[in-house]
Structure formats: C-alpha cells, structure tokens
Amino acid sequence: MNAVSAHATTDASPRPEPVRVELLPAGKTFPVAPGQSLLDAGLAAGLALPYQCRTGDCGTCRATVLGGEVERQPAAWALDETALANGHCLLCRTQARTAVRIECAEVDGLPGLPLRRLPVRLASIERPAADVAVLHLQPPAGQTLDYRAGQYIDVVLRDGRRRSYSLATAPGKSDQLELHIHHRPGGAFTGQVFGGLKVRDMLRIEGPFGRFHLREETQAPMILLATGTGFAPIKAIIEQARRAGLRRSVTLYWGGRQREDLYGDAMVRQWARELPWLRYEPVLSRPQAGWGGRTGHVQQAVLADYPDLSAHEVYACGSPAMVASAGSVLQAKAGLRPTNFHADAFAEAAA
Ligand SMILES: Cc1cc2nc3c(=O)[nH]c(=O)nc-3n(C[C@H](O)[C@H](O)[C@H](O)COP(=O)(O)OP(=O)(O)OC[C@H]3O[C@@H](n4cnc5c(N)ncnc54)[C@H](O)[C@@H]3O)c2cc1C
Ligand code: FES
Structure with missing residues (x-):
C-alpha cells in the first residue's frame, strides 16, 4: 500500500493535469482535474458516491485515503486526529495531488446521471x-x-x-x-x-x-411538505407523478408565514381540482386576519391529520429547521420509516 500523505494547506503549486482516482471496493477509476474535489469528480464520472451538503458540513461523504497524496480543505465537519491518522477525508473537501486510491462504498438508489x-x-x-x-x-x-x-x-x-x-x-x-x-x-x-x-x-x-427524487417503484401514499421555495422540487415531483400516470394518493402541505409566501397557491388549487389523487393543505404560521385555513407548521399539520405514517412516504423540502423537525417528529410520533423519509434542506453554502 502506498504511503498516505495528507495536507491541509492550499499553497502547493497547482498540478497541471488530471490524475487518476481508484475507488475501492468497486474497483472503478475516474479522473480528477486540478482544483476539483474528489466528490465532484466521482459524480461527474457517474459514480453513486454518498453525499448531501457538498460543503463539508454533514460528514456524509467521509472516505478513507489508502494511497497517494491528497489535500484536505478546512470543513465544518472536522475530522479528529485519530480519523486523520487513519486516512479519513471528506470527499467534498479533498483534492488529489497525485494519483490516489480511496475506499468508499457507493450508495443504492439514484444511479449516477451524467454531470x-x-x-x-x-x-x-x-x-x-x-x-x-x-x-x-x-x-x-x-x-x-x-x-x-x-x-x-x-x-x-x-x-x-x-x-x-x-x-x-x-x-x-x-x-x-x-x-x-x-x-x-x-x-x-x-x-x-x-x-x-x-x-x-x-x-x-x-x-x-442530489438524491432527493420521486420514487416511482412504490405504491405508498405520499405526503409532500414544502416551505417557501421548497415548493420548487415538490412541483417537479407532482408534475412527474402526473406525467407518469401515478395514482397514489398525494397530500401536499405548503407552509409559509403569510399568504404571499405561497406564491403558486392558485396553480396548486387548480391542480387539486383536476387531479382526484391530489389534496392540498396550505398552512400559514403568521396568517393575516381573515385566514380560514390551517395555521402553525406543516409537520404539525401532517401529524394532526396522519397519526400513523407507517405505510406512507414523506418528501420534505425547504428550510433546514422544517426538514429536521419533520424527520424527527414524524418518525418518533407517527411511525414513519426512516427509509421512507426523503428530504432536501435548503442549507446556506459554507463560507
Ligand atoms: C440542495 C439545495 C437546494 C436549494 N434549492 C433552493 C431553491 O430551489 N430555491 C431557493 O431559494 N434556495 C435554494 N437553496 C438555497 C440556496 O442555495 C442559497 O443558499 C440561497 O439562495 C442564498 O444564496 P445567496 O448567494 O443569495 O446568499 P449567501 O451569499 O449564501 O448569503 C446567505 C445569507 O447570508 C447573508 N449575508 C451574505 N453576506 C453577508 C454579509 N456580508 N453580512 C451579513 N450577512 C450576509 C445573506 O443576507 C443571506 O441571508 C438550496 C440549497 C440547497 C443546499
Ligand atoms: S457531502 Fe456533506 S461533508 Fe461532504
């Protein structure tokens, strides 16, 4: 096995050419360009590497460097001395200085689409x-x-x-x-x-x-949760369900502080009239006077309507606070299976 040399500095003279990365245990290889992270290079090659934030905040892309020289950049998800001594790195915050061998299991689910x-x-x-x-x-x-x-x-x-x-x-x-x-x-x-x-x-x-996407292989009824512009991928999912002719029941809870935050409200109401499988629940946390609909937070509204989610799939997108709360509350109180909770939190990019 080659010696592992890891550097946290960024003052090395730039490497002019792409180098080869060998991924174990899959035994696949891919090129990484100068300045490119190992994660982005692997995704570009269509590999199903584990990741979420891509900014060093979550630790999901942790891997082991088995050989070659890498350069680790600072990350909020700090690796301790033991982890560093064992060659661990975050793929999204690591670049290659030479050809490298890394160990990281690919994940199931979304096969890599060309980046x-x-x-x-x-x-x-x-x-x-x-x-x-x-x-x-x-x-x-x-x-x-x-x-x-x-x-x-x-x-x-x-x-x-x-x-x-x-x-x-x-x-x-x-x-x-x-x-x-x-x-x-x-x-x-x-x-x-x-x-x-x-x-x-x-x-x-x-x-x-991202791995947040509509699972078309199951018949489980779906609960969709969005706050603010978290509606964007949820809209894509409803359009896809409609196009694919899915007939699973779908309930959309869209949350905002006030009516104006639900900027596509009229369109969703129209969909709910057209599509027998779609139910729509707008939820406002600080409604103006005269609001006759649901109030509070979307995850609480779901819990009130669905005390048992053991057979449901939930898709949640929008504020990190809502996504975190929905995941824990719906699993703890309504029996939602962790594998049936799919989410994208709109986290801000790391500085
Ligand atoms: C997977 C994912 C999907 C996403 N999808 C969407 C989406 O569909 N729609 C959407 O709207 N967002 C989405 N986001 C969030 C988006 O990526 C950005 O984080 C967001 O739009 C803010 O970007 P920005 O460059 O405008 O702000 P940034 O520059 O990142 O600033 C973020 C915050 O810091 C504050 N700030 C910036 N500079 C200063 C300063 N000098 N002093 C004090 N405060 C400062 C800003 O006011 C702002 O509140 C998503 C995030 C993720 C991770
Ligand atoms: S993907 Fe989150 S730390 Fe790398």
Missing part, C-alpha cells in the same frame, strides 16, 4: 411574489440536462462560489430549466437576481445533483 456544466441564457424572469423570482434558463441548442424530478443544479458564480437551486419542472417538460429563488438581501447570488440580472444574461450551471 454537465452548461452556459445558460436567462430566457425570462417573473416575480410571483415580492421576494420570489421564477427564472427560466435556456441551455445551448441541442444540449439538455438529464435529471430526476426533485434534483438540483448549482449556479457557478464568477468567483467560483456555488449556489444550489432545485429544478422546478419535471424532466423533459420543456427544454428550459425553471428555478424558484427566494431573495436573501445581501446574498451573493440572490442579490444579483433581485438586482441587476436581466433577460438574455448568461449564467453557468452544473448538475444534476
């Missing part, structure tokens, strides 16, 4: 609410992005920082990609979207990413 980096033109920008923008992005002619309903892409900013956004339409519905973006004043990307971004401007995107 693509595309220049896209902003075809339209709408404002269904004061702090929400719906963007339609046009890829170059003849170039499409293969993805599953529920997955997300990264917008790559000029300085290389990335921001993740869920795709809001079922794949193949249009050649354009739809994003729903909530304004974060002072935010690096959403500041641009709500500032100077104009129709015909170019953006760079990369994707698809």
Whole structure:
C-alpha cells in the first residue's frame, strides 16, 4: 500500500493535469482535474458516491485515503486526529495531488446521471411574489440536462462560489430549466437576481445533483411538505407523478408565514381540482386576519391529520429547521420509516 500523505494547506503549486482516482471496493477509476474535489469528480464520472451538503458540513461523504497524496480543505465537519491518522477525508473537501486510491462504498438508489456544466441564457424572469423570482434558463441548442424530478443544479458564480437551486419542472417538460429563488438581501447570488440580472444574461450551471427524487417503484401514499421555495422540487415531483400516470394518493402541505409566501397557491388549487389523487393543505404560521385555513407548521399539520405514517412516504423540502423537525417528529410520533423519509434542506453554502 502506498504511503498516505495528507495536507491541509492550499499553497502547493497547482498540478497541471488530471490524475487518476481508484475507488475501492468497486474497483472503478475516474479522473480528477486540478482544483476539483474528489466528490465532484466521482459524480461527474457517474459514480453513486454518498453525499448531501457538498460543503463539508454533514460528514456524509467521509472516505478513507489508502494511497497517494491528497489535500484536505478546512470543513465544518472536522475530522479528529485519530480519523486523520487513519486516512479519513471528506470527499467534498479533498483534492488529489497525485494519483490516489480511496475506499468508499457507493450508495443504492439514484444511479449516477451524467454531470454537465452548461452556459445558460436567462430566457425570462417573473416575480410571483415580492421576494420570489421564477427564472427560466435556456441551455445551448441541442444540449439538455438529464435529471430526476426533485434534483438540483448549482449556479457557478464568477468567483467560483456555488449556489444550489432545485429544478422546478419535471424532466423533459420543456427544454428550459425553471428555478424558484427566494431573495436573501445581501446574498451573493440572490442579490444579483433581485438586482441587476436581466433577460438574455448568461449564467453557468452544473448538475444534476442530489438524491432527493420521486420514487416511482412504490405504491405508498405520499405526503409532500414544502416551505417557501421548497415548493420548487415538490412541483417537479407532482408534475412527474402526473406525467407518469401515478395514482397514489398525494397530500401536499405548503407552509409559509403569510399568504404571499405561497406564491403558486392558485396553480396548486387548480391542480387539486383536476387531479382526484391530489389534496392540498396550505398552512400559514403568521396568517393575516381573515385566514380560514390551517395555521402553525406543516409537520404539525401532517401529524394532526396522519397519526400513523407507517405505510406512507414523506418528501420534505425547504428550510433546514422544517426538514429536521419533520424527520424527527414524524418518525418518533407517527411511525414513519426512516427509509421512507426523503428530504432536501435548503442549507446556506459554507463560507
Ligand atoms: C440542495 C439545495 C437546494 C436549494 N434549492 C433552493 C431553491 O430551489 N430555491 C431557493 O431559494 N434556495 C435554494 N437553496 C438555497 C440556496 O442555495 C442559497 O443558499 C440561497 O439562495 C442564498 O444564496 P445567496 O448567494 O443569495 O446568499 P449567501 O451569499 O449564501 O448569503 C446567505 C445569507 O447570508 C447573508 N449575508 C451574505 N453576506 C453577508 C454579509 N456580508 N453580512 C451579513 N450577512 C450576509 C445573506 O443576507 C443571506 O441571508 C438550496 C440549497 C440547497 C443546499
Ligand atoms: S457531502 Fe456533506 S461533508 Fe461532504
């Protein structure tokens, strides 16, 4: 076995060429480019590596370096001295200095779809609410992005920082990609979207990413939970269910503070009239006077309606607080199976 040498510094002279990574126990190899993380390189090669945040915050992509030299970048999920001595690393925060061998089991579920980096033109920008923008992005002619309903892409900013956004339409519905973006004043990307971004401007995107996607192989009734723009991937999932002719019962709980936060409310009410399998429950946490609907938080509304979720699948997307609470509350109090809880938390990117 080669000696493992790991470095936490970033002052090495850049390596000019891609090098080879050998992944065990699968015995697969893939190239990693200079400056690219082992995770992004593996995903680009179509490998089903484990990951969630891609920013060093969750520890999901932990792996062992068996040989070669790597460079570890600082991460919020810090590895202790023993883990480092044993060659552990986070694939999303590790680059290769030489050819390397790593050990990491691939995960079941979503087979890798080809990862693509595309220049896209902003075809339209709408404002269904004061702090929400719906963007339609046009890829170059003849170039499409293969993805599953529920997955997300990264917008790559000029300085290389990335921001993740869920795709809001079922794949193949249009050649354009739809994003729903909530304004974060002072935010690096959403500041641009709500500032100077104009129709015909170019953006760079990369994707698809994520394991949050509609499972079509089961007949379990579905509960969909969204807060704010967490509605985007949920919309894609409903569109996909409709297109695939699924007849499983689906209940959507969409939460916001006030009515304006449910920026697609009229459209969802229309779907609920058209689709016998879809029920819609808007839930407001700080409703204006006159609101006659549900109040409180979406996960509490689900619990009140479904005390037994042992045969259900739950999909949750939006604020990290809602996703964390829904996962623990619905499993602890309603018997939801951990394997039937699928979620994407809209965590902010690490600095
Ligand atoms: C898998 C995934 C999918 C996602 N999908 C979506 C989606 O579909 N829609 C969506 O709206 N979001 C989504 N997000 C969140 C999104 O990726 C961004 O985190 C979010 O849009 C903020 O990006 P930003 O660059 O505008 O803000 P950032 O620059 O990341 O700033 C984040 C926060 O910090 C504050 N801040 C920034 N700079 C300063 C400063 N100098 N001083 C003080 N405060 C500051 C900002 O005000 C803001 O509140 C998703 C996240 C993940 C992980
Ligand atoms: S994917 Fe979360 S730490 Fe790497």
